[in-house]
Amino acid sequence: MASHQLSNHVRKYRKRSALSQRDVAYLLGVKSGSKVCRYERFTREPGFSTALAYEAIFQVAVSELFPGLYQRIEAGVRARAKRLMGRKCNGKPRRDSIRRRQTLAAIACVDFEQESTPE
């Protein structure tokens, strides 16, 4: 079985903090602990404000709290960055095109030297 990142680590940090699901629900501003339970069982993904609220509660970065979700989003961004690098600019190359390619290469984790053509 291939090892994959867990969707989130909120249960771990909740247990570390000795908070109950009801406590966390109150802090998140939701009615009951059942929603917190669904996050912890990976059956529901939190919205942006909930993810930030989790960061505020546990003082841990969102990308560490939700590593699986982050990894999935990161892979999507990388793939799009690669596609964007493949697209050619219309017209005359601009001065900032090298910086743009460097940025995209960093996002896509591609070696810029290999991608860039010698000028």
Added chain:
Amino acid sequence: MNDRRKKHVRVLGIVASSRGIGFAVMEGKNILVDWGVKTVKGDKNARSLSNVGNLIDHYMPDAIALENTRSKGSRRRLRVQALTEEIVGLAESEHIKVKRFSRKQLNLAFIADRPGTKYALAEHLAARFPHELGLRLPPKRKCGMNEDCRMDIFDAVALAAHFLRSRGQN
């Protein structure tokens, strides 16, 4: 490749006891992901096995670490021995690697220089994971006291940690 994308082995440590099971989920480099006790009543083996199945479904571990109830000196009751075998069967049906460790192996690995009691092992692990297990350490057992169910957590953590240590993940 950054650290977040490195693959770590995830191991589920399970201890079958008279009340149910204790479990701990660990990933490489000393990360304790989850831990706890699942107490059952009635048909203890069937319900404990169901709980183990739920843990496997949830965490999808690469390996399961169990206590070797067949080792010399083990005094686990027949029901617990049977439950351990059932867990092995369940893991094999899910194609998950199973590793068993005796108490002696655990004591040698973690507290070779101290008396090999369960409490000494629990103290050692509570010091190693102070944020996660520091609050879970039960008071020291005295004459006439039953064993605290929280001790199962420490045994499960010891099994999982020893598995990772034997693989060179720590």
